[in-house]
Amino acid sequence: MKMKSGKFGVMAALLVGIAALTGCQTQPVYRGQTTYGYQGCQSCGVVQQVQQIYIQQQGTNNAALGTVIGAVAGGLLGSTMGHGRGNTATTVVGVVAGGAVGNAIGSQNSQPGGTVPAWQIVIRLDNGQYATVTQVPNPGVRPGDYVVISNNLVYPR
Structure with missing residues (x-):
């Protein structure tokens, strides 16, 4: 039994010693000229x-963003109208009209x-x-x- 606790004590002391020595390594403070082999702060x-x-x-150009938002909104609004082929037609008309209106609004809100x-x-x-x-x-x-x-x-x- 004594042999096992003795080995444990030696291992514990060894681990504590390694941990203590690892914490002792310091980094050099670097300002000014480079030293050969030391890269320092690259930036x-x-x-x-x-x-x-x-x-x-x-400047900002909001025309493209306005076109996309207008087309989506117009397509959603157009899809709620009509039935069958009429629904498809109103969706397409809504996309085109919404895109045109959105482009015009976006162009007015662009800043030079x-x-x-x-x-x-x-x-x-x-x-x-x-x-x-x-x-x-x-x-x-x-x-x-x-x-x-x-x-x-x-x-x-």
């Missing part, structure tokens, strides 16, 4: 330049594009390459700030 770097620019915003303020940020990445990000939200960074690029937006790090 991190130092801001070189920030400038406000104006970009052309795309215009210019909006945006920010263009030039970043020297940790790997030495340069990246330029243009984004509408103000990143709130200045030259010399350390940043990360995520989802095509710049964030302070």
